[in-house]
Every structure is written in C-alpha cells, then in structure tokens.
Amino acid sequence: MTRRLFLTTAGAATCLAADSRWMLGANTAIQGYGLYAAIELIRQLQFPVIEIHTMGTPAATPKAFPGFRFDELSAAEKGKVRSALKGFRQVTAHLPYSGLNWLSRDAAERLKAVRTIDVALEGAAYFGVHLAVLHPQSLPGEPWKPREPEYLDAIGRWADRGARLGVRLALETGFAASVADFVNFIQRLNHANVGATIDVGHQSRYSDLSRIKPEDRSKPASIKAYNDTTLAIIGGLGSKVFHLHVHDIDPETWAEHKPLVHGFVDYPRLLAKLGEVGFRGCLVLEIGGDPDKMPGYLRDARDKFRRWLS
Numbered sequence: 001m002t003r004r005l006f007l008t009t010a011g012a013a014t015c016l017a018a019d020s021r022w023m024l025g026a027n028t029a030i031q032g033y034g035l036y037a038a039i040e041l042i043r044q045l046q047f048p049v050i051e052i053h054t055m056g057t058p059a060a061t062p063k064a065f066p067g068f069r070f071d072e073l074s075a076a077e078k079g080k081v082r083s084a085l086k087g088f089r090q091v092t093a094h095l096p097y098s099g100l101n102w103l104s105r106d107a108a109e110r111l112k113a114v115r116t117i118d119v120a121l122e123g124a125a126y127f128g129v130h131l132a133v134l135h136p137q138s139l140p141g142e143p144w145k146p147r148e149p150e151y152l153d154a155i156g157r158w159a160d161r162g163a164r165l166g167v168r169l170a171l172e173t174g175f176a177a178s179v180a181d182f183v184n185f186i187q188r189l190n191h192a193n194v195g196a197t198i199d200v201g202h203q204s205r206y207s208d209l210s211r212i213k214p215e216d217r218s219k220p221a222s223i224k225a226y227n228d229t230t231l232a233i234i235g236g237l238g239s240k241v242f243h244l245h246v247h248d249i250d251p252e253t254w255a256e257h258k259p260l261v262h263g264f265v266d267y268p269r270l271l272a273k274l275g276e277v278g279f280r281g282c283l284v285l286e287i288g289g290d291p292d293k294m295p296g297y298l299r300d301a302r303d304k305f306r307r308w309l310s
C-alpha cells in the first residue's frame with residue numbers, strides 16, 4: 001500500500017470513528033433462518049446496523065430469505081419485530097424486487113407492483129428505517145432509454161413518498177447498462193431523497209466489462225478492471241453514494257455474495273475512494289452460503305472490516 005493510499009484509508013477510518021452514520025452492518029437475508037433468529041445473530045455479533053427485508057415471511061423457509069410483508073403482519077407481530085430491532089443504532093431495509101414489474105404494460109400487474117413497494121415503504125418507516133434499497137426495474141428484451149421518463153416518474157413518486165416518511169431511497173447498481181448510464185440516471189433524477197446503493201457484486205452486468213472473456217476473469221488485469229468500475233461509479237456519483245452492499249466475489253466465475261475469502265474486492269482501495277468523496281452511510285454485509293457457517297462468515301467479515309478501518 002502506498003503512503004498516499006494508507007493516509008486516505010486512515011482518513012476513512014477516522015471518519016468511521018467520528019461519524020456514526022458510517023457504520024458496518026449485516027443483512028438478515030440468511031437462508032434457513034427465521035427473521036428473529038437472523039436479527040439475534042446480527043445482534044450477538046455486535047453489528048451496530050441491521051438491514052431487513054420488506055418481503056418474504058418471518059418463519060424460516062427453505063431457499064428463501066426471512067422478512068415480512070407489512071400489510072400481512074398482525075399488530076402483535078409488528079410489535080414483536082419492532083421490539084427485536086431495538087438497540088441497533090441504525091436500521092436499513094431492502095424493498096421488494098422478486099416477481100415485480102412496476103413498468104409493466106399490463107395495468108393490473110403494474111399497479112400491483114407499485115402498491116407492493118408503497119406498502120413496503122410504509123413498513124420500513126414504521127420500523128424506524130432511515131434508508132431503503134430499491135432495485136431499478138430491468139426490461140429484458142426491451143431498450144430502457146425510451147422509457148426513461150416512466151422510470152423518473154415512478155422513482156420520483158417513491159422519493160417524495162419516502163421523504164414524507166423520513167426514508168431515503170438508494171437505487172442499487174446493476175441496471176442501467178453501463179457505469180455512465182447508471183451515474184447519468186441518478187443525476188437525471190436530481191432528487192434530494194434519491195441516491196445509490198453500490199453493490200460490489202453487480203458491476204459484472206455492465207457493458208464496461210463485456211470485453212473480458214470468461215476464461216480471463218481471474219487474471220489480475222481483469223480483477224483490477226472490475227474494481228475500477230466500482231470506483232468509477234463512486235467517483236461519478238460522489239455525495240449521491242448513500243449506501244453499500246459488501247461481500248466477496250469468486251474470481252473464476254464472478255459469482256457474488258461470497259464470504260470474504262477470495263480477496264477479489266479491493267477494499268482498502270474502495271474505502272479510500274469513499275473517504276475521498278466524503279461518504280456518509282452504512283456498509284452492509286450481504287453474504288450467502290451454508291446457514292451453519294454464516295456465524296463464522298459474518299464474524300470473519302466483521303473482523304476484516306474492523307482491521308481495514310482502524
């Protein structure tokens with residue numbers, strides 16, 4: 001590590017210590033766990049931030065993440081969730097994304113998707129969430145640019161609704177089709193209540209990396225190019241970077257949400273870049289894998305981030 005990079009990363013660590021808004025957290029998206037077991041695990045591991053899923057069910061369900069649908073919770077269940085979340089310094093939320101098409105040309109399908117996210121925003125606010133992550137709507141087989149005004153209208157409406165509820169909206173990386181398109185999209189929204197969630201595993205979807213052949217993914221130059229795209233988004237958005245989803249990536253396949261064992265994501269460099277742009281937000285672990293190994297995976301990731309930030 002160069003002296004300049006060391007000093008910049010050290011500055012990021014100081015920022016973490018001095019500013020309670022820059023904290024490490026973990027997501028309750030743990031397959032095989034129920035919602036309350038996932039919350040308790042994150043509490044036991046002493047994460048100050050927790051991210052909940054406003055989708056799914058509280059009960060442990062095979063091959064599914066625990067969560068809740070706010071309009072299906074009884075008053076007693078709402079109280080139980082609220083009580084379980086007490087003690088965390090911040091709570092963030094992931095809004096629904098699976099099976100939804102809020103830009104569908106079918107009016108009934110579109111209205112159902114919009115209402116689902118409306119209700120999820122209300123639920124997030126009820127549980128004290130300050131920031132909610134939203135996946136931009138993908139349009140497979142259809143160019144998105146001609147429909148950009150519809151995107152702007154839909155997200156602008158949720159941004160206004162979130163502002164009234166005290167919840168900021170953070171659009172997750174992965175769509176639109178390139179770094180420049182994503183940065184320009186956030187800038188065109190031009191809404192004080194809208195920023196970005198940088199997921200370190202979503203940049204493989206961008207055309208910026210399409211030149212890299214599958215057999216070359218694990219080469220040092222390819223890994224650097226991948227990390228460069230993440231830093232380019234951060235540099236392009238600056239203060240519009242609201243939130244991060246952090247984990248590791250398999251070098252051979254570029255499969256995401258891996259435990260921090262591969263060293264694919266250059267976290268010292270990423271943290272230095274966050275310090276440069278004055279990031280003020282949370283870094284939330286999104287790690288998948290064997291449920292029995294999750295306590296160890298999260299503990300290891302927590303300890304590594306503590307070292308990087310100290």
